Amino acid sequence: MPPWSDFEPFIVSGLALGGVYALSGVGLVVLYRATGVLYLAFGAVGAMGALIAWSLMQAGAPGWLSWLVCVAFAAAVTLGYGVVFGPALAARGPLIKAVATIGLTLILYGAMDLLWTTSGGEARSITLPTDNGGFSIGQIQVNWTQVIALAAGVVITAATGAFLRYTKLGTAMRAMANDREITATLGVPVRRVEAAAWLGCGVLAGVAGLLLADLVALDATTLTFLVISSLAAVLIARLRSIALAFAAAIAVGLLHDLLTPITSLTNYRDMTPFVIAAVGLLVLSRHQVLAQSREES
Amino acid sequence: MRADRTQLIRWGVVAALVLFVLFGFPAFLSLYYVDAMTQVAIYSMVALALGILVGRVGLVSLGQVAVLAIGAWVAARLLFATTQPYPLVLLEAGLITMVAGTLIGLPALRLRGLYLALITLMLAGAITVVLATVNFPNGGHGFLGYNGGLIHIPPIRRPSVAAGDPAYFRYSVIVAVLMFLLVLAHIRTRPGRAWAAIRQSEPAALAAGINTWLYKLWAFALASFITGVAGGVLAGAVHYLYSIGFPTQDSITLLAVVLMGGAYSLWGAVVAALLYQFLPALLNNWGVSADWLIILFGLGVVQVLTTAPAGLADQVPRDLARLGRLLMRLRGDTG
Numbered sequence: 001m002p003p004w005s006d007f008e009p010f011i012v013s014g015l016a017l018g019g020v021y022a023l024s025g026v027g028l029v030v031l032y033r034a035t036g037v038l039y040l041a042f043g044a045v046g047a048m049g050a051l052i053a054w055s056l057m058q059a060g061a062p063g064w065l066s067w068l069v070c071v072a073f074a075a076a077v078t079l080g081y082g083v084v085f086g087p088a089l090a091a092r093g094p095l096i097k098a099v100a101t102i103g104l105t106l107i108l109y110g111a112m113d114l115l116w117t118t119s120g121g122e123a124r125s126i127t128l129p130t131d132n133g134g135f136s137i138g139q140i141q142v143n144w145t146q147v148i149a150l151a152a153g154v155v156i157t158a159a160t161g162a163f164l165r166y167t168k169l170g171t172a173m174r175a176m177a178n179d180r181e182i183t184a185t186l187g188v189p190v191r192r193v194e195a196a197a198w199l200g201c202g203v204l205a206g207v208a209g210l211l212l213a214d215l216v217a218l219d220a221t222t223l224t225f226l227v228i229s230s231l232a233a234v235l236i237a238r239l240r241s242i243a244l245a246f247a248a249a250i251a252v253g254l255l256h257d258l259l260t261p262i263t264s265l266t267n268y269r270d271m272t273p274f275v276i277a278a279v280g281l282l283v284l285s286r287h288q289v290l291a292q293s294r295e296e297s
Numbered sequence: 298m299r300a301d302r303t304q305l306i307r308w309g310v311v312a313a314l315v316l317f318v319l320f321g322f323p324a325f326l327s328l329y330y331v332d333a334m335t336q337v338a339i340y341s342m343v344a345l346a347l348g349i350l351v352g353r354v355g356l357v358s359l360g361q362v363a364v365l366a367i368g369a370w371v372a373a374r375l376l377f378a379t380t381q382p383y384p385l386v387l388l389e390a391g392l393i394t395m396v397a398g399t400l401i402g403l404p405a406l407r408l409r410g411l412y413l414a415l416i417t418l419m420l421a422g423a424i425t426v427v428l429a430t431v432n433f434p435n436g437g438h439g440f441l442g443y444n445g446g447l448i449h450i451p452p453i454r455r456p457s458v459a460a461g462d463p464a465y466f467r468y469s470v471i472v473a474v475l476m477f478l479l480v481l482a483h484i485r486t487r488p489g490r491a492w493a494a495i496r497q498s499e500p501a502a503l504a505a506g507i508n509t510w511l512y513k514l515w516a517f518a519l520a521s522f523i524t525g526v527a528g529g530v531l532a533g534a535v536h537y538l539y540s541i542g543f544p545t546q547d548s549i550t551l552l553a554v555v556l557m558g559g560a561y562s563l564w565g566a567v568v569a570a571l572l573y574q575f576l577p578a579l580l581n582n583w584g585v586s587a588d589w590l591i592i593l594f595g596l597g598v599v600q601v602l603t604t605a606p607a608g609l610a611d612q613v614p615r616d617l618a619r620l621g622r623l624l625m626r627l628r629g630d631t632g
Binding site: 089093102111 | 357405408414415418420426427429430545549550552553556586588590591594595596599
């Protein structure tokens with residue numbers, strides 16, 4: 001077991017990573033509850049947004065414009081998919097809806113590989129200006145990007161919780177999570193509420209893509225499939241509770257990075273989200289009953 | 298009587314097709330395409346196994362490539378460690394993979410639908426990470442059989458009757474045909490009917506006295522067995538195995554092509570394997586990037602799910618028949 005001081009820097013990076021997972025998790029849960037779609041292309045749209053931002057910066061565009069374009073791209077693609085294919089698949093089960101977003105993932109993934117080839121071996125990276133500033137707690141260096149990542153996770157979770165609880169749109173989303181047909185009968189503009197959820201999820205995908213491109217790596221494959229780590233958190237929350245998704249996301253991020261200095265386990269640290277999700281799901285599903293509610297069938 | 302004759306004709310056509318593939322392909326095709334068709338034969342087994350789960354029982358697995366990797370690993374280890382005949386190794390690889398797959402599937406079977414799909418994705422991710430650390434056997438000693446310091450890595454052996462590429466292609470096709478017959482035997486009998494009932498409605502199947510737990514597990518075991526055998530054939534086909542060859546995202550692409558090919562039909566598995574292994578070889582030969590194929594698969598999934606749930610194996614013959622009727626009518630009008 002290495003000394004405690006070896007772990008300290010990984011607490012900071014783990015919390016930052018957990019913050020971004022939490023942000024992604026909240027976006028996924030809100031969209032799932034409002035539309036019944038588990039958006040597996042979350043990582044891919046963020047990755048493509050980040051790559052577009054990188055290209056813009058290479059071409060000399062100012063940083064803030066590139067970041068805006070990244071978020072706008074992710075939001076536009078997500079909203080577009082939701083508006084075009086959402087209604088067509090609305091009557092199908094959650095599994096079919098989720099698998100359809102795998103289609104979108106593959107389209108984006110193929111396009112990214114085609115447009116930003118990796119064969120040259122050049123490593124791309126996005127550095128946000130917040131990487132340079134920072135402060136230190138004791139011996140540990142903390143940069144502002146890490147602070148922003150964790151803060152964004154906390155703020156988005158709290159704000160989304162309040163939004164669902166207190167606003168009219170949020171209440172409509174919660175109602176649709178229970179029953180889409182009845183909600184429509186009550187006069188809620190179902191399509192518009194769904195579009196709002198898609199847009200919100202897309203914005204979060206763009207933000208998460210940008211932050212992960214800085215914190216982890218700007219690489220199409222890595223970013224596209226990093227969504228699986230957020231999915232682990234979302235699964236433990238059983239696709240319902242954003243508070244639980246937040247806690248699980250922080251746990252996944254923290255545990256993943258804390259395993260890094262332990263030599264015997266460091267090769268296996270990428271298993272963290274899978275193991276946490278598998279164990280969590282199996283424990284949570286102990287008392288499952290056969291009678292399915294409509295949303296689970 | 299009439300139904301018997303149609304059956305007979307159908308079997309005759311299939312047998313002729315298999316014979317043509319066995320003897321015609323190696324004669325006409327270049328070695329490059331023979332190798333590609335060997336991969337098609339192997340992946341048609343993998344697609345067949347996934348098709349049982351998705352199409353027959355309604356269980357979506359996003360981790361089938363990890364199961365294939367387990368099968369390949371076990372077969373490679375056995376081939377290095379023993380001098381057993383190849384068919385015996387294939388059988389053992391299938392059985393060991395079956396046990397492993399069933400052990401993994403046992404707890405997962407309590408979940409259903411979306412949760413089951415995601416937990417298989419998680420388990421596949423975990424297996425991929427373990428494989429990346431453990432590595433495939435390369436002729437080293439010990440349980441894992443990996444020696445990072447080896448300079449001359451021995452190739453994984455093939456059966457003595459099928460050492461060359463055309464012979465190994467025939468060998469793979471015969472194994473694949475046997476697997477298809479195994480599945481056909483299941484579908485035509487009791488398990489097939491039980492699976493169909495479970496796919497329609499699990500509570501109804503339970504009420505009809507079907508042991509849903511047993512038959513779901515059976516489907517998992519059969520799919521793992523077939524995928525394990527496919528892994529064994531793959532080990533001999535490529536000679537050298539690397540963990541980088543079995544990424545988690547391949548399981549996702551595999552599901553996409555199985556859905557495109559058609560999960561409800563056995564022919565769908567062949568179509569899926571052609572899409573998955575033959576098209577890339579073709580595009581590579583033409584100098585077109587394989588990324589276009591990934592985009593095509595993505596579009597295909599969305600298209601299949603929104604307009605043609607039974608996939609290409611169902612849609613193309615139906616649309617061709619429709620086109621034929623239209624042409625007949627047009628001819629009738631003018632004549």
